[in-house]
Amino acid sequence: MNSNSSDFEALRKLMALKRHEQPPPGYFYRLPDQIALRLARGEGQERFWEKFFNQFTFRPALAYSFALAAFSALTLSVVYSVRTEPPETAQSSGNGWQSGAEAEALANQSNLSEPLHVANWIGTENSSNPAVALPSLFDTGLHHSSLQVKFSSP
Amino acid sequence: MHTKAELEKALAQPAPEETVEIEEIDDLELVRRAQKEDMRAYDVLVRRYQERVYGTVYHMTSNHEDANDLTQETFIKAFRVLKSFKGDSSFFTWIYRIAVNKTINFLKQRKNRTQISLNDVDFNAENDPDLVALVSDKTPRRDLSLSELQEKLNAAMLKLSEHHRMVVTLHDVQGLSHEEIGQIMDCNVGTVRSRLFYARQQLQGHLSDYLK
Numbered sequence: 001m002n003s004n005s006s007d008f009e010a011l012r013k014l015m016a017l018k019r020h021e022q023p024p025p026g027y028f029y030r031l032p033d034q035i036a037l038r039l040a041r042g043e044g045q046e047r048f049w050e051k052f053f054n055q056f057t058f059r060p061a062l063a064y065s066f067a068l069a070a071f072s073a074l075t076l077s078v079v080y081s082v083r084t085e086p087p088e089t090a091q092s093s094g095n096g097w098q099s100g101a102e103a104e105a106l107a108n109q110s111n112l113s114e115p116l117h118v119a120n121w122i123g124t125e126n127s128s129n130p131a132v133a134l135p136s137l138f139d140t141g142l143h144h145s146s147l148q149v150k151f152s153s154p
Numbered sequence: 155m156h157t158k159a160e161l162e163k164a165l166a167q168p169a170p171e172e173t174v175e176i177e178e179i180d181d182l183e184l185v186r187r188a189q190k191e192d193m194r195a196y197d198v199l200v201r202r203y204q205e206r207v208y209g210t211v212y213h214m215t216s217n218h219e220d221a222n223d224l225t226q227e228t229f230i231k232a233f234r235v236l237k238s239f240k241g242d243s244s245f246f247t248w249i250y251r252i253a254v255n256k257t258i259n260f261l262k263q264r265k266n267r268t269q270i271s272l273n274d275v276d277f278n279a280e281n282d283p284d285l286v287a288l289v290s291d292k293t294p295r296r297d298l299s300l301s302e303l304q305e306k307l308n309a310a311m312l313k314l315s316e317h318h319r320m321v322v323t324l325h326d327v328q329g330l331s332h333e334e335i336g337q338i339m340d341c342n343v344g345t346v347r348s349r350l351f352y353a354r355q356q357l358q359g360h361l362s363d364y365l366k
Contacts, residue, residue, distance in 0.1 A: 008354045010365045015326040015357075016282065017304060018213055021273040023222075028208070031222075032200045035229045036193060044230035 181245040189236050196236075200229050203246065206328065207253045213323040214257045214316070216308040217271040224260060228253040243337060250338045258316045272308060303364065310360035318353035325350055 038044070176184075176198055187195035207228055212221035232252050239248055311319055320339065324330045325346075330338070332346045339346070358365060 008358070011354055011358055011361065012326055014303075014307060014361065014364065015322070017300070017307060018327045020282070021212070021304065023208065023212070023218055023273050027222075028201075028204055031204050031208070031225065032197050035200055035226050036197060038226060038230055039193070039196075039233055044227070044234045046234065 182241055185236065185239060185241070185245050188233070189239070196233055199245065199249075203249055204229070206246075207249060210250065210253055210320075210323055210328060211257050212273065213311070213327050214261065214319055216312055218273055219271055220260070220264075224253070224256055228256055231256070247334065247337050251340070254320060254338055258320065261316045272304060306361065306364060310357050313360055314353055314356055318349055318356065321346060321349040322353045322357065326354075 176194060179187075179195075179198070181199065181202075184195045184199050188199060204225065208221055208225045211224045211228070212218065215221050215224070228249065232249050239245070311322070314322065317339070321335060324335045324338065325332070332343045332350075335346045336343045
């Protein structure tokens with residue numbers, strides 16, 4: 001590397017040109033006063049969060065440790081919340097839809113002697129099934145008016 | 155008969171003998187005083203190092219306005235954290251380190267928004283025998299002016315990475331030793347040498363037309 005120092009002699013001479021680049025006249029006379037003025041105004045005082053984040057700027061290891069700790073805490077909280085989920089939320093969603101076991105029990109309790117009326121499934125006013133009472137995305141007023149249902153005695 | 159304002163003004167300004175004295179005080183003593191909020195001591199430190207700090211920042215940014223802002227911010231930041239200065243290194247190294255970190259952070263943020271705003275070349279350059287020889291004999295265009303050469307040189311510098319540019323600036327322009335640069339840039343001397351070698355190779359490639 002030292003043997004090449006002579007190769008760079010011309011470059012070093014050229015670089016010397018940069019030493020002759022000077023700021024506007026009087027600049028260095030005014031600069032200390034400008035700095036003193038800004039200091040007197042209280043500029044440059046770091047706030048709490050700036051100090052906090054500056055810690056990480058100068059110490060990447062600290063930043064990585066903090067990120068790792070935060071990620072671990074998040075992962076643990078997610079795992080813990082999944083494991084301690086209440087059992088009732090898993091069995092019934094509570095929005096009117098029954099799970100398989102509940103639907104079966106309901107079916108056994110219902111009176112099969114009564115005929116099933118189509119109106120019970122598509123009707124809205126007297127329906128006891130909350131799911132039927134819910135508005136359907138495919139329901140239109142035209143569809144309701146055109147359907148004719150005949151009642152028959154058993 | 156002096157007015158109250160005139161008396162206050164006279165008291166605020168140091169006596170001429172005192173000014174001479176304080177300017178002869180070494181850095182460590184000035185730092186110790188500045189740590190006790192002595193603004194006059196800090197003012198002397200600013201005046202002592204402003205040209206070198208400004209020069210370093212300017213040669214890194216190739217922009218006077220940016221260099222002005224960064225130089226002011228360097229001295230403001232240094233004053234705010236002056237109490238953390240323990241004297242393990244010289245004040246000169248310490249203030250340079252702040253300037254270097256600020257400049258490199260600034261350049262990383264600016265990245266693709268480079269605007270050159272060069273200072274004028276002083277009259278001494280025209281009398282510099284090395285430069286006269288370069289301009290008149292070694293360049294392919296003999297009518298190449300100093301300002302044109304200055305632009306080419308700065309454009310070539312801006313093509314270097316921040317760390318390579320910093321090493322060239324501190325060594326070839328500012329004249330610091332490898333050891334001082336290592337302390338300022340927080341790396342060993344071997345790294346400084348290899349960066350300098352690589353940076354010069356790059357510059358030689360970019361400026362080959364002017365170095366024949």
